[in-house]
Amino acid sequence: MAGEGGLLPRSAPGDSGVSSRAVGALLDRLEELSVECHSIMVVRGGHVVAEGWWAPYDAERPHLLYSLTKSFTAIAVGIVIGDGLLSLDDRVVDLLPDHVPADISEQGRRLTVHHLLSMTTGHRDDSLTEAWELEPGDLVKGFLRVPFPYPEGTRHAYDNSTTFVLARIVERVTGIGLPEFVDERLFKPMGIDHAVWDRVASGAAFGFHGLHLKTEAVAAFGELLLRKGRWGNQQLVPREWVELATRRHIETLPPEDAAADWESNPDFLCGYGYQFWIGRHGYHGNGAFGQHCVVVPSHDLVVVVTSAVDQGTALPGAIWECLLPGIDQAASPQDDEMLADRLQQLSLKPVPGTAEPARSAKATLDASAEDSALPDGTLVVVDPVDGGWLVRCGTLFTVEVGHGEWRESSPLGRPVVADGGWQGNTFVAELYVITSPHRVRLVVDADAGTAMARWNMVPLTGPRLELHLQSPLMTRPDVA
Template identity: 40%
Template sequence: MENMQITSQLPRSLPEEQGIPSAAISSFLKAMEEQQLGLHSFMLLRHGAVVAEGWWSPYKPELQHSLFSLSKSFTSTAIGLAVAEGLLSLEDKVVAFFPNDAPADISPNLAQMNISHLLMMGTGHTEDTMPPMMSSEDGNWVQAFLRLPVDKTPGTHFLYNTGASYMLSAILQKVSGLTLLEYLEPRLFVPLGIQHPTWGSCPRGINLGGFGLSITTEDIAAFGQLYLQQGVWNNRQLLTPEWISAATSKQISNDDGSPGAASSDWSQGYGYQFWQCQHGGFRGDGAFGQFCIVMPEQDAVVAITSGSSDMQRIMNGVWNILLPAMSTKSSVAPTGSAANAELALLLDRLSFQPGRQKEASVLEEFLTGKVFRIEDNPQQLEAVSVSFNTTEAILILQGMYGKQLIKLGRGEWIESSAQILDSSKNLIFSSFTWTAEGKLKMTLLFVETPFCLTMEVSVKDTSIVLNQQFNLSMSPEDLEAEFVGYLA
């Protein structure tokens, strides 16, 4: 690519300079906290400038956060770039790219499925294709996708289908010879100043497409701003206006006619891996509250990461508090006002507080240096030990990923790195306290993900009972578990 101008920072401005009262942003943040919606970060842009930004400590601006399905909007963007480069067209048939993986008997519906159907989640499938793809024994997800029944005519039936996004990634890799991540690096990530993005892959090295991208909050905001600016960045047209228009317009209806659908942001229509929003906006979003909300009429972008189980309530806060505050200039107080100062203080003090404790427990001496063997369990946890000193505790877990050591601060967060959630190392901020009932309570924040793990240990003579609870999970049965351990 020719002459890249790299910008890693968006311009900053006071809210009032861009026609938003600081008090409205303060109200939004307070509403999020009062409803305990679990935000990790928040950034608001108006007229191209960041007017408010905050991270709930120990989450930080420089930390990347897993986007889950917000990744899909980046996959869609790669297809838009590939169309402009003439690598493919939206009418190209999906089976045509994979002659060796297509079934011997191609159904009329599968034969008809094209790239636009993948983009709009209108493949004709009636069940999400991802679970059978991920469980395919040879790791050939493309073949698994093409062998699933296509019950409806493509383009007529909306079904949120993460396998469709994966197929877009596979097609892009087929026509470009590059992974999705490699393809987007010079064309999107470098121009926007997005540094060191990571993207998970399938067993055959194809980026997941529908999830698995990790970037920072400011990177999400820049991506939204690019779409708001009709694909122009630093006076360069990165994406065509035609693509922006098509991707962010309603391509297929997803209103199932259920009660309350009119006020749900999941039934306003779907574009090309972008959701239509109420109030004329559009968004990319991901599980547990990862958002890139674009509001063209207000010339605004909202970027949010979180660990939330109620995404609609977060969006309701945007519609009910932030949006009306951008409708008029006359009510905006001058900069340097008390409201300005209050907002700055509020943003500075955002945090997840570690559990506070009055004093150490007599059980610390008993537990230190002891190893407890855990009874057989589905999570494959084999042994646990906790040792204490004046400032911290050391938790050692022996399990499916070997021995993992986590430091926990005494009433404060301490940073560690360990393999607990999956086979890759996670950055963890942890603390511990003793509850009134004499139980050891350990809190682990996986700060590059939506997840928080709480572990509570009760001591019974020479055994322990360990209760663990995740704040969120894709499958409810993974939320809680109880382990019993005996002194080794």
């Protein structure tokens, strides 16, 4: 369905110099690549020219951004620097002295805000897991204890811990939490009032992950960057900081343990800024499983996509190949109307099957699959009700499942949207954790009395489904 948000004005694609056929070609390419899209928004010249959500996702749903969160944290750092409370040369050990390990190395003592922002601290790869293992109660201290095989400032390694440390620095120098600071200085002035932040067990926001925003809010963020930090008549972010954060500071190389297909998308090999990837055209914030905010200043263009795909997705490459050739090309009102109709009808495929309203089932869950969403032995009960089903997962939670429609419930705080059907003697349901890229396929074999619950892609914060239905999500910082 199309949105009617109020953050950005709307116009027909042709009125803003965008070919509707080019947008359609991009949609076609994503389908060809089997990209499970949840939303798309194209902004040209400050106007939304194309927007769509694949049901059951919709315009009013905040969506988990994963590491796209990092770009927001970097902008918060820039605001703090603009306030004179911080500088790029400030050392971590001076800013967070109570988190400095007794055996800190000399290199650890030299690390600065610049090294954190550019992810050039000298770690070989992501330090998050090792840092947590070294210091379960203090990730900053653990980060400073992880060995540095490379000199600081010489090599980029994508490292979640660096952004966690930046978030704690923002909080230390401002005296308030990162979510509260971003709300006050960025979101409220922009008219964004729905942000949700996942948190570690202590209650602190991850900073490197966990921000949930609606698609239009992400597009507005991209437009803010395109305008060099200006929103309306307010300079919310120092212009110099936007320019600095979105330019190349270090070259990027595939991780040493990366799969062979890492180089299939060269837009991750064009360099790294301050928590932004530099691309062949412009720059982008990126989150796991296909969360993208692409900014192309040369074409006055912002493109946002939320989705559920494996790493190594073809974005933003597909944008260059499909959409850019249609910029400043002739368009017709008929093309615009056809695109608008297509965008209105976007939908993920519902589960096929029959209703069988008199049939129920009980089964014991088999968690032998490594991506199981529920514990082994969970009793799963399927009972028909009101043209759908109630599915009880032991004592953990109960969800509503629709037939021929998506039905919503919030058993533990966050919504889950589900549909299902009987396929012979097997009940199948898709449980969408609708504020995230993730869903669980529940399969109940009524004859065998067994069930399986498997993720489309296991969330980076762990496989237990009940954890991801809680609001706010609070867990150890084990995002890999």
